[in-house]
Amino acid sequence: MPVDPKELNADRNQEWRNQLRSKLSAKERSGLPRVKMLENPPLERILSFMEVNTGLSEEMAVRESRRCLDCSAPTCISGCPVNINIPGFIKLIEKGDFLAAARKLKETNALPAVCGRVCPQEIQCEANCVYQKMKKPPVAIGYLERFASDCERLTGNTSIPAIEKKKSLRVAAIGSGPASLTFAGQMAKFGYQVTVFEALHELGGVLSYGIPEFRLPKSIVRSEIGYLEAIGVAFERNAVIGKTLSIEDMKKQGYQGFFVGSGAGLPKFMHIPGENSLGIYSSNEYLTRVNLMKAYQFPDYDTPIVHGKQVAVIGGGNTAMDSVRTAVRLGAERAMIVYRRSEQEMPARIEEVHHAKEEGVEFLTLTNPIEYFADSDGRVKQMKVQKMGLGAADDSGRKRPVPIPGSEYMIDVDTVVVGVGTDPNPLIPQSIKGLEVTKWGTIVVNEETMQTALPEIFAGGDIVRGGATVILAMGDGKKAAESLHAYLQSVLPGR
Amino acid sequence: MNRIVAKEFLSENVAKLIVEAPRISQKQNPGQFVIVRIDEKGERIPLTIADADPEKGTITLIIQRIGTSSHKIINLNPGDALRDVSGPLGRPTHIDKVGTVLACGGGVGIAPLYPIARAYKKAGNRLIAVLGARNRELLILEKEMAAFADETVVMTDDGSYGKKGVITVGIEEVLQREPVHLAVAIGPAVMMKFVALLTKRYNVPTIASLNTIMVDGTGMCGACRVSVAGRTRFVCVDGPEFDAHEIDYDEMIKRLNMYKTEEKTSYDAYLRSLS
Numbered sequence A: 001m002p003v004d005p006k007e008l009n010a011d012r013n014q015e016w017r018n019q020l021r022s023k024l025s026a027k028e029r030s031g032l033p034r035v036k037m038l039e040n041p042p043l044e045r046i047l048s049f050m051e052v053n054t055g056l057s058e059e060m061a062v063r064e065s066r067r068c069l070d071c072s073a074p075t076c077i078s079g080c081p082v083n084i085n086i087p088g089f090i091k092l093i094e095k096g097d098f099l100a101a102a103r104k105l106k107e108t109n110a111l112p113a114v115c116g117r118v119c120p121q122e123i124q125c126e127a128n129c130v131y132q133k134m135k136k137p138p139v140a141i142g143y144l145e146r147f148a149s150d151c152e153r154l155t156g157n158t159s160i161p162a163i164e165k166k167k168s169l170r171v172a173a174i175g176s177g178p179a180s181l182t183f184a185g186q187m188a189k190f191g192y193q194v195t196v197f198e199a200l201h202e203l204g205g206v207l208s209y210g211i212p213e214f215r216l217p218k219s220i221v222r223s224e225i226g227y228l229e230a231i232g233v234a235f236e237r238n239a240v241i242g243k244t245l246s247i248e249d250m251k252k253q254g255y256q257g258f259f260v261g262s263g264a265g266l267p268k269f270m271h272i273p274g275e276n277s278l279g280i281y282s283s284n285e286y287l288t289r290v291n292l293m294k295a296y297q298f299p300d301y302d303t304p305i306v307h308g309k310q311v312a313v314i315g316g317g318n319t320a321m322d323s324v325r326t327a328v329r330l331g332a333e334r335a336m337i338v339y340r341r342s343e344q345e346m347p348a349r350i351e352e353v354h355h356a357k358e359e360g361v362e363f364l365t366l367t368n369p370i371e372y373f374a375d376s377d378g379r380v381k382q383m384k385v386q387k388m389g390l391g392a393a394d395d396s397g398r399k400r401p402v403p404i405p406g407s408e409y410m411i412d413v414d415t416v417v418v419g420v421g422t423d424p425n426p427l428i429p430q431s432i433k434g435l436e437v438t439k440w441g442t443i444v445v446n447e448e449t450m451q452t453a454l455p456e457i458f459a460g461g462d463i464v465r466g467g468a469t470v471i472l473a474m475g476d477g478k479k480a481a482e483s484l485h486a487y488l489q490s491v492l493p494g495r
Numbered sequence B: 001m002n003r004i005v006a007k008e009f010l011s012e013n014v015a016k017l018i019v020e021a022p023r024i025s026q027k028q029n030p031g032q033f034v035i036v037r038i039d040e041k042g043e044r045i046p047l048t049i050a051d052a053d054p055e056k057g058t059i060t061l062i063i064q065r066i067g068t069s070s071h072k073i074i075n076l077n078p079g080d081a082l083r084d085v086s087g088p089l090g091r092p093t094h095i096d097k098v099g100t101v102l103a104c105g106g107g108v109g110i111a112p113l114y115p116i117a118r119a120y121k122k123a124g125n126r127l128i129a130v131l132g133a134r135n136r137e138l139l140i141l142e143k144e145m146a147a148f149a150d151e152t153v154v155m156t157d158d159g160s161y162g163k164k165g166v167i168t169v170g171i172e173e174v175l176q177r178e179p180v181h182l183a184v185a186i187g188p189a190v191m192m193k194f195v196a197l198l199t200k201r202y203n204v205p206t207i208a209s210l211n212t213i214m215v216d217g218t219g220m221c222g223a224c225r226v227s228v229a230g231r232t233r234f235v236c237v238d239g240p241e242f243d244a245h246e247i248d249y250d251e252m253i254k255r256l257n258m259y260k261t262e263e264k265t266s267y268d269a270y271l272r273s274l275s
Helices: A005-012 A013-022 A024-030 A056-067 A088-096 A098-108 A112-116 A143-154 A179-189 A218-230 A247-252 A283-292 A317-331 A350-358 A427-431 A470-491 B023-026 B068-074 B108-121 B142-146 B167-177 B190-199 B249-256 B260-272
Strands: A053-055 A170-174 A193-197 A234-236 A256-258 A280-282 A310-314 A334-338 A362-364 A369-375 A380-393 A399-403 A409-412 A415-418 A457-460 B002-011 B014-020 B033-037 B044-053 B058-064 B085-088 B102-105 B126-133 B153-154 B184-187 B206-209 B223-226 B231-234 B240-245
Touching: A005 A088, A005 B014, A013 A088, A013 B014, A024 A056, A053 A143, A056 A088, A056 A143, A088 A143, A098 A112, A098 A143, A112 A218, A112 A470, A112 B044, A170 A179, A179 A193, A179 A218, A179 A470, A218 A234, A218 B014, A247 A256, A247 B142, A256 A470, A256 B014, A256 B033, A280 A283, A283 A317, A283 A415, A283 B044, A310 A317, A317 A350, A317 A415, A334 A369, A350 A399, A362 B190, A380 A415, A380 B184, A427 B190, A457 A470, B014 B068, B014 B108, B023 B044, B023 B085, B044 B085, B044 B108, B058 B068, B068 B260, B102 B108, B102 B167, B108 B126, B108 B142, B108 B184, B108 B206, B142 B153, B153 B190, B184 B190, B190 B206, B190 B249, B223 B240, B223 B249
Parallel strands: A170 A193, A170 A256, A193 A234, A256 A457, A280 A415, A310 A334, A310 A415, A334 A362, B102 B126, B102 B184, B126 B153, B184 B206
Antiparallel strands: A369 A380, A380 A399, A380 A409, B002 B014, B014 B058, B033 B044, B033 B085, B044 B058, B206 B240, B223 B231
16 A cells, blocks of 8 residues: 555645745754653542543644654655555644644544554654654654544544445445454445444444553544444444354345454463462453443442452553553552563553553563462462573564573462463354464465455454554555455456 | 343243344354343343244343342343343354253253253254252243153252252262263253262263353453363353363352452342332
8 A cells, every 4th residue: 555655745745835844944843842742640540540641732733743844755654554644634733724634644544543542653653753863752743643633523523534436335344443443444435335243232342342441532432433434334233253144144145345353352371370260360351341341330330340459460562551550540559560571572662661650560570470379269369470581582583581490489469460462363264164364363364455365355453463553453454445445346346 | 232022930030031133043053142231331241042033033031130130131021122132152062963861950050951952852862851949939941841851850959849859869860770871961050060070970971051250252351261171261162061071160160259249249239229
């Protein structure tokens, strides 16, 4: 999905943009300091699930947008899996036309308010900002994306993009997480009749069950889904594909193209003694109880959760950070990250690690659990951990953790959350005959097109990648939509 | 929304609901379950499908009143609706012709046993049902079971009906009397544990269908995990049926009690809200 340089150029060479560019010199622009995100203070925010980042003010956003040099060959876009016209939307903010900036985002990204909050911009667009070469902090692209999309949503001015002539072809997306939502939005824009099938009672996939309210308010997810409904996407809840409906059933209903975005839904456990003790959760379960089922509002809501006082979260990714910060909000007196490598190797975003530390989370790095001990009711009360050293780099390029003999010690815990990753959920791959699957259970696709071994079925997101980010899943969804569009138009032209 | 079309009490605390669920009614097989969410604030609970009518597009759920969610469901009436019903989930029972099948059901476990026993009978097996309940009033589906079973033995703890004694007494009588090729046990965890101990002594292959705590029911959360033959398995996607001789019942019983305190808090609050 390369960006058309001609289009970018035409956009950049508009009269207003030329004028705006000449208002300040590159030197003046690069001399401006990077804006700081406003946050609720740690001691206040840990008392509830309120959003941690509160966004930029108009004045701050405009000031930050001036830092963007509006490069003639912008490098930031190459770092964006959905190829947002980054200078294009930022310059609209500088111009003061925030709604137009939001529309610009929506041209390529169906979920900008989500991406502005959860994307790891520091390793994507912002890592490719020209300021990196100048040893200056990059333009705060993520903050600006959030600002523009929030402006649109909060003022109730949600725009509907141009939609191509309605087609008669029906396509289905399986799962309603970021990959499927992006796919659905793109296919709807191409004019197809799109239905998204979700196994749970709530839409959004990981955006709903996984990412906590304090990082991504569910009202935003609902509003982004509302936008997809407005452009004609239909949604079916409680539809477990492979159980409630098979691909064959869907074909009988007239669906001719499919996108599998069912995610990596199977939690990994470490299979160490005592792991099935009471009070030991997978991060999926812990977060689902809180985010999807609202267990933090028990007993007003019916779903309970253990309010641990001494909570250990195993793992060093964003899911582990979400879990440990959730534990803090559920009243933990001691909330710990237990991670077998050092902080440097942690896959979590720096911002999440920073926020967790601000909220009092302890980091026990180079530490690995090896056994759990329970009381007579079976409730976990202690964990035995082992200190680790770092050896040579492994396949992931990170230093391999090596156990240090004799370094074992005990930690008192009453709740443990195992956040060491997920495997692909086998439900869908198993239910589709002829689909090619790797030994890890991920679906094999042509990486250029996201097409599976079955020509009418495309796939993307964690069911293909095994475990990645929201934005990579969205990039896959977009790529798959473009490929499925091309495929359908070649086999059934004009429908 | 899934509308309730009929409701009938099978005993004071057990109700049978016929629920509209067209797709599920067409897809379900014996041994499978649904996840139900009663209302916007409800939890997701697994309920076994006791029967289905694909033509009418309905499924039958049998629920025992034990806590907030089950009480809420039992209080619903025809015309009311369940907010969400998702399924059919879990692997269907593997039905084969094996010879003589012993269907052992305890309490409300007789409900999920019913479609499985019927399927084994239909496949040409000799089907002996042994049904256990605390007393006559709590015994359910006896007539329905007897309608197709080659023999139905009823055991009650207090002797108010059938023979007096726990279910294993009735099971052992059959095992001593004739060869049994397969046993299916569904009921309270402790009952399944003792049935399994007994049938193991007689070398009778036995399957148990487990009803653990679940959230999503599709393999996503692991709340339902049990140890089977020393391996952690998920009841929702690997089960609900497992080799009854390999299940770690003690661990499972503990895990079923995970939220005992919270369940009481919730139920007390709910009962207060009713009065």
